[in-house]
Amino acid sequence: MNTVILAIESSCDDTSAAILKNGKILANYVATQEMHRLHGGVVPEVASRAHQVNIVPVVDMALQKAGVDKSELSAIAFTRGPGLLGSLLVGVSFAKAMALSLDIPMIEVNHMQAHVLAHFIDSPRPAFPFLCLTVSGGHTQIVQVNAPLEMIVLGETIDDAAGEAFDKTGKLLGLDYPAGPIIDRLAKQGEVVFDFPEPNVPDLNFSFSGLKTSILYFLKRNIKKNPNFIPENLDNICASVQDRIVSILMNKLLKASKQTGIQEIAIAGGVSANSGLRKAIEDFGQQYNWNTYIPRFEYCTDNAAMIAITASFKYEQQDFVGQDVVPMARYKL
Numbered sequence: 001m002n003t004v005i006l007a008i009e010s011s012c013d014d015t016s017a018a019i020l021k022n023g024k025i026l027a028n029y030v031a032t033q034e035m036h037r038l039h040g041g042v043v044p045e046v047a048s049r050a051h052q053v054n055i056v057p058v059v060d061m062a063l064q065k066a067g068v069d070k071s072e073l074s075a076i077a078f079t080r081g082p083g084l085l086g087s088l089l090v091g092v093s094f095a096k097a098m099a100l101s102l103d104i105p106m107i108e109v110n111h112m113q114a115h116v117l118a119h120f121i122d123s124p125r126p127a128f129p130f131l132c133l134t135v136s137g138g139h140t141q142i143v144q145v146n147a148p149l150e151m152i153v154l155g156e157t158i159d160d161a162a163g164e165a166f167d168k169t170g171k172l173l174g175l176d177y178p179a180g181p182i183i184d185r186l187a188k189q190g191e192v193v194f195d196f197p198e199p200n201v202p203d204l205n206f207s208f209s210g211l212k213t214s215i216l217y218f219l220k221r222n223i224k225k226n227p228n229f230i231p232e233n234l235d236n237i238c239a240s241v242q243d244r245i246v247s248i249l250m251n252k253l254l255k256a257s258k259q260t261g262i263q264e265i266a267i268a269g270g271v272s273a274n275s276g277l278r279k280a281i282e283d284f285g286q287q288y289n290w291n292t293y294i295p296r297f298e299y300c301t302d303n304a305a306m307i308a309i310t311a312s313f314k315y316e317q318q319d320f321v322g323q324d325v326v327p328m329a330r331y332k333l
């Protein structure tokens with residue numbers, strides 16, 4: 001018998017639905033909410049309302065693209081958390097209603113676990129145990145993955161996430177939200193000429209708030225001397241900031257690899273789309289004899305395909321939830 005899973009992701013500002021049939025992704029449809037650009041960040045209430053508008057057409061599109069009728073579905077999976085409560089609530093409520101009407105089981109998924117398991121959508125897949133650096137707009141973690149559903153957080157950020165460091169820097173530079181991809185593009189035309197300090201954080205934890213403050217004072221100092229400092233140096237500022245964010249991430253990843261002896265190394269999450277980070281992973285891989293794994297671009301940022309693949313591991317264990325399930329804005333791995 002076929003196993004067909006419909007997965008829904010609505011934790012932040014992307015409404016996404018995917019169809020997984022017998023382990024293969026047949027559709028992964030994402031509706032991005034462009035309106036947050038105007039506000040310089042995600043506005044939770046606006047995001048929640050946009051999910052309500054998007055969810056039915058997005059699920060329809062995914063079913064259509066996969067050529068699957070809803071009567072064929074074996075289960076419905078959804079992101080339970082972490083994320084914005086109002087956004088999560090839309091996906092969870094939709095999944096509950098659809099599961100009830102079709103009389104099929106529901107599978108809850110942790111968004112951060114799903115970012116890591118995005119590596120199991122395509123080949124080559126990392127071998128267990130592996131380390132995964134998960135870097136997104138809301139999270140920065142190094143996770144040791146012993147089995148698909150067995151993950152240990154070795155270190156995480158004590159303040160801002162890596163994506164936030166990109167986005168907040170962008171705000172200081174007058175760039176649109178989200179600034180990560182814009183800084184990435186501008187950095188390619190610039191050179192690393194400005195030195196920003198590396199924070200001194202113990203263990204395998206990260207901190208990015210000090211970097212933001214040092215960039216703020218650096219800009220203030222230089223604008224005082226030259227009001228056109230930002231436009232005249234934008235590419236070089238972007239290259240220098242990106243270089244520092246990447247080196248902070250890579251130094252901790254190297255430390256984690258040395259501490260655990262694990263040389264299977266993966267990256268995941270929206271910031272893993274960054275070309276500087278992708279190159280650094282490959283360079284470190286050659287230097288330190290790592291096997292490295294970088295997901296396809298569309299599976300780096302938020303998507304429902306990663307929710308579907310995670311749900312397939314839970315489906316094998318018949319790990320279902322009932323109608324009393326509630327979303328969790330904070331949801332530890």
Ligand code: KG4
Nearest residue numbers: 136137138163178180270271273274301302
């Ligand atoms: O995983 P994701 O799509 O959503 C969250 O769960 O947060 O990550 C979004 C984050 C944003 O902060 C965005 O600026 C960052 O990923 N991002 C990038 C790039 N593409 C997306 N950061 C740096 N370089 C990129 N190319």
Ligand code: ZN
Nearest residue numbers: 136270301302
């Ligand atoms: Zn994410």
